[in-house]
Amino acid sequence: MTDHTRLKGGYTATDNRLGRVPDWDERNHEYLVREVLPAGADVATRTWRLAALNKLDQTPRNRTEPPGTCVGHGWAHRRNSAPHTDTLTHDDALAIFNRAQTLDSWPGAWPEYDGTSVLAGAKAMRELKMIGAFRWALTLTDILLAVSHEGPVVMGTWWTEDMFNPNSSGYVKPTGADAGGHCWIVRGVNTRNRYVTCTNSWGLDWGVNGDFRLTWEDLSALLDRDGEACVPTET
Numbered sequence: 001m002t003d004h005t006r007l008k009g010g011y012t013a014t015d016n017r018l019g020r021v022p023d024w025d026e027r028n029h030e031y032l033v034r035e036v037l038p039a040g041a042d043v044a045t046r047t048w049r050l051a052a053l054n055k056l057d058q059t060p061r062n063r064t065e066p067p068g069t070c071v072g073h074g075w076a077h078r079r080n081s082a083p084h085t086d087t088l089t090h091d092d093a094l095a096i097f098n099r100a101q102t103l104d105s106w107p108g109a110w111p112e113y114d115g116t117s118v119l120a121g122a123k124a125m126r127e128l129k130m131i132g133a134f135r136w137a138l139t140l141t142d143i144l145l146a147v148s149h150e151g152p153v154v155m156g157t158w159w160t161e162d163m164f165n166p167n168s169s170g171y172v173k174p175t176g177a178d179a180g181g182h183c184w185i186v187r188g189v190n191t192r193n194r195y196v197t198c199t200n201s202w203g204l205d206w207g208v209n210g211d212f213r214l215t216w217e218d219l220s221a222l223l224d225r226d227g228e229a230c231v232p233t234e235t
Contacts (some may be wrong), residue, residue: 013180019068047188072097
């Protein structure tokens with residue numbers, strides 16, 4: 001941990017792993033995931049496979065690597081999850097992050113500034129030909145339907161002090177003070193118990209094999225607080 005890591009856009013974080021910076025483009029409203037989901041589809045219980053060996057840890061391997069690369073690692077996890085079969089590495093995640101820093105809304109790059117936006121990560125993925133297009137989920141229902149029928153969703157939200165330590169069942173609670181912005185993916189929906197399964201980028205020793213759970217209500221609360229939910233699509 002560090003005190004007040006300097007991020008792009010004038011943002012800071014109390015933990016240097018938190019590197020998501022909010023950046024909403026009003027043109028995103030022209031590309032909504034609800035427009036390409038199956039008509040009349042219902043939310044369904046589903047978890048997209050992500051093998052443990054393909055779960056990444058954003059911890060820098062040396063002092064030349066930035067720590068706040070959650071956007072790069074979040075997007076790499078999206079590509080490593082079904083319906084894809086990629087095995088992107090830590091180096092691939094860093095390449096996504098580095099390119100995103102050149103595509104986002106602010107000048108500068110690591111080591112002057114850490115962090116970047118989910119939107120810039122999506123642009124980097126498209127430029128690197130790892131996705132064809134991307135759309136946005138604006139509501140909890142959009143996210144649940146996207147995970148049910150399209151694939152994992154890349155999230156950018158605030159991360160709070162009470163989210164660092166999942167309970168014995170893997171749940172985190174978005175209460176307490178904001179620590180900074182973070183990027184992670186939602187890759188599972190459970191309709192019976194009304195929770196989502198999420199994957200972090202802090203290694204297999206964190207949470208439950210690198211994963212955590214959020215209730216639907218808590219996911220909705222995070223989305224409502226400057227949250228972003230991006231979904232790669234074919235169109």
